[in-house]
Amino acid sequence: MKYIGEIRSAVLLVHGEKxxxxxxxxxxxxxMVRDGRFTENKELLLIPDxxxxxxxxxxxxxxxxxxxxxxFYRE
Numbered sequence: 001m002k003y004i005g006e007i008r009s010a011v012l013l014v015h016g017e018k019x020x021x022x023x024x025x026x027x028x029x030x031x032m033v034r035d036g037r038f039t040e041n042k043e044l045l046l047i048p049d050x051x052x053x054x055x056x057x058x059x060x061x062x063x064x065x066x067x068x069x070x071x072f073y074r075e
Contacts, residue, residue, distance in 0.1 A: 016050030
């Protein structure tokens with residue numbers, strides 16, 4: 001995390017907004033874009049009302065708005 005602001009590659013963080021560890025993605029994203037030179041290809045996608053199991057335990061196809069991640073990676 002010390003050098004997270006130096007990541008040049010595209011980064012998309014996807015997290016359920018109600019997941020217990022959502023604060024990790026929020027903090028990581030904030031650290032990546034705070035005073036960073038490589039901020040335009042970073043994104044935090046929070047899935048409304050979702051917890052971890054909503055994203056990977058059968059309900060993911062309905063919970064994740066796949067058009068967002070697809071557009072991110074195409075760009």
